[in-house]
Amino acid sequence: MASASTNDIEFRSVTKNYGVVTAVTDINLTVPKGAFLALLGPSGCGKTTCLRMIGGFEQPSEGTVLIDGREMNGVPAYRRPVNMVFQHYALFPHFNVEQNVAYGLKQMRPKITPHEIDRRVAEALEMVRLGGFAKRHIHEMSGGQQQRVALARAIVNRPSVLLLDEPLAALDKKLRSAMQIELQTLQRELGITFVLVTHDQEEALSMADIVCVMSAGRIRQFGSPQEVYDRPADLFVADFVGKTNRIAAAMEADGTTLRLADGSSIASGKRLASGEVIAALRPEAIHLTRKAAPLGASFKGTVTHRIFLGSSAEYAVSVPGLGDFLITADRRSMNESDLVEPGEEVFLCFDPAAIHVFPASNA
Structure with a gap:
């Protein structure tokens, strides 16, 4: 039954409390397989909390989170079919590119053969157009190249869902635009579900095929970029998405x-x-x-x-x-x-x- 699910991610009446503070309230959403979802909203709206509940870094106070039809409540992050690219990449500075990308594969159980690790690392680096950079040290890479190393490390484990926590925020405008196109291309090539957290409405509209606008821990609108921009559900969405x-x-x-x-x-x-x-x-x-x-x-x-x-x-x-x-x-x-x-x-x-x-x- 779980494998027959047409949705990669589901939130069913999810609420998350931190003591007396409620970060998200009664969130219901479904994300189809292979979709590119952007969680968009101002700081403190609950978008990062939702991302962390998908990744297993937080557990819901109420409700249920499902991935590929399977309930994830209580399942730790390392047992979920999910990987994450952080805003500051979190690369190991003392490892070269190849070692960074291979790290997750070497932790897998049962163990993977060294030959299979090498093959999958090379495949992941080719996907992010870093085929000739395997032995390069991290400090020798530009910001855009480091971001692609982080992407390769995230996709090498072949997750069902890739989580992106404002991964372009540290890049300059020109490089950010180039990486937006690269991320779109990569998502289409991989065919896996991407979930992007951003407060940048231009980034959300240009990259995602589904946009979820959030405010004060609630969903204000959920739809295609064109629907959200051309037919805003309320004045908050009209103000926040565009001018x-x-x-x-x-x-x-x-x-x-x-x-x-x-x-x-x-x-x-x-x-x-x-x-x-x-x-x-x-x-x-x-x-x-x-x-x-x-x-x-x-x-x-x-x-x-x-x-x-x-x-x-x-x-x-x-x-x-x-x-x-x-x-x-x-x-x-x-x-x-x-x-x-x-x-x-x-x-x-x-x-x-x-x-x-x-x-x-x-x-």
């Missing part, structure tokens, strides 16, 4: 018309009960123009700041009665000029369907 503009409004009695603070109104694509609401609008959903668009909705405002980002630019625009808006625009999106200058009057044009509406109590 968003908040607009205070009131939903009128018809349940579909938003009345804004400046007295204007916008049709909402989401029906809500009448009352105070927050409308959320992504910066890239707004088109910056010098003339009002004939279709859709628009606000008139003044550019206060511009941040040049190379292929795009971010603008802060002050709209009377509504406050400040952030707009992300392609540099060539303006027909009259490449860039809009601070102090210029502009129109913020958008499709009302791009607005997400949440109850003000959700803020």
